[in-house]
Amino acid sequence: MTAKTNRDTGDADDVAETAQVAAEEESPAASSTEPSEASEAPEAPEASGTGRRKRRVRVIEVIEDDEELDDVLARIDAEDEPEGEPAPAAKAAPKPAPKLEKAAAKDEPEAPAPARPVLLGLPLPQAVALIVVVAVLASLAVWQWRSASGKASEADERAAVAKIARQYGDVAANYNASNYQQQIAAAEKLMGGDLLDRYKNQTAPGIVNTFKSGQSTASLTSRSVAVFVGDVNDKFATAVVQVDIEGSTPQGATQAPANLIRLALAKIGGRWKVTKQYASGENDQTQAQNQNGSTLPTASPSTSPTKKN
Structure with missing residues (x-):
């Protein structure tokens, strides 16, 4: 080998x-x-020193x-084999167990904090505050809407009362031989309650008797100048209408400007009706003492005729 x-x-x-x-x-x-x-x-020659090269x-x-x-x-x-191998280096002594546990505890990630309750993507207190603010604003908006709606409704009611009062002033004393029947019908549409009953039983028959024969040349003319609306609620209202009245008879003409007629109105069948009327300075007691029982102003001839402009 x-x-x-x-x-x-x-x-x-x-x-x-x-x-x-x-x-x-x-x-x-x-x-x-x-x-x-x-x-x-x-x-090789003997080494003469420690720094000589070896072959x-x-x-x-x-x-x-x-x-x-x-x-x-x-x-x-x-x-x-080396003559004197160095002894293996001694291993470092392990750290005490408590320190290792402490180091391990430091290395471990901290547990996440418990999640806070949220509502609408916000923390609970802020979400509750936001809901309260929204509720208050909504209530305020509803109140404003109702207030505006109530004011609009009240304005509409006052306008309706003013319209009836003005129409009533235009027909309150506006009769002649050619239009008395139409005017009686128009006046009855604007009246209601006791005033309508008294008008049908007392005033309307007297007007018919005056102009029925066709021989009367007398006439009455009324025109509303201004209307003042008082208290208005769901069922009742008050108003004052200023009326200029002119009367014409064979003896001459008379004028009664700026007559104030106080009206009491009530809502009947969803529409405003005039239920009472009072002349200026008149109330229920003095009206009952009226000998004529008339509910409309009457024109009496003046002692001296007045020319019309």
Whole structure:
């Protein structure tokens, strides 16, 4: 068996020792071994100092005996081992358990804080405050709407009362031989309650008797000048209408400007009706004492005729 070994030594002593060992092994086995080839580098001069360079020598030998090969390999392995290997460095002592636990506790992520309750994407207190503000604003808006609606409704009612009062002033004393029937019907549409009953029973028959024959040339004309609306609620209202009245008879003409007629109105069938009327300075008691029982102003001829403009 042939083996080839390589050996690198760092100094001249190792080279000499290796050559001596090879010579001893070749002498007993000269008859059975082939000449060995060795290339040695010239012996390096002895080192004169620690800083001198070391030369490396490669020794090659051929060994055919198994036992000798084993011995050579064993010696080579022994020489390869360092003479004084440093002891392994001592491991650092482990930290005390409590400190490790403390370090582990620091490394662990902190548990997330408990989620705060939210409403409408906001924290609960802010959401509640927002809801309260919205509720207050909504209530205020409803109140304003109702107030505006109430004012609009009241304005509409006052306008309706003023319209009836003005129409009543235009027909209150506006009769002649050609229009008395139409005027009676128009007046009855504007009246209601006790005033309507008294008008039908007392005033209307007297007007018919006056103009029925067609021989009367007397006439009455009334025109509303201004209307003042008083209190108005859901069922009752008051108003004052200023009326200019003119009367014409064969004896002459009379004028009664700026007559004030106080009216009491009530809502009957969803429409405003005049239920009472009072002349200026008149009330229920003095009206009952009226001998004529008339509910409309009457024109009496003046002592001296007045020309119309």
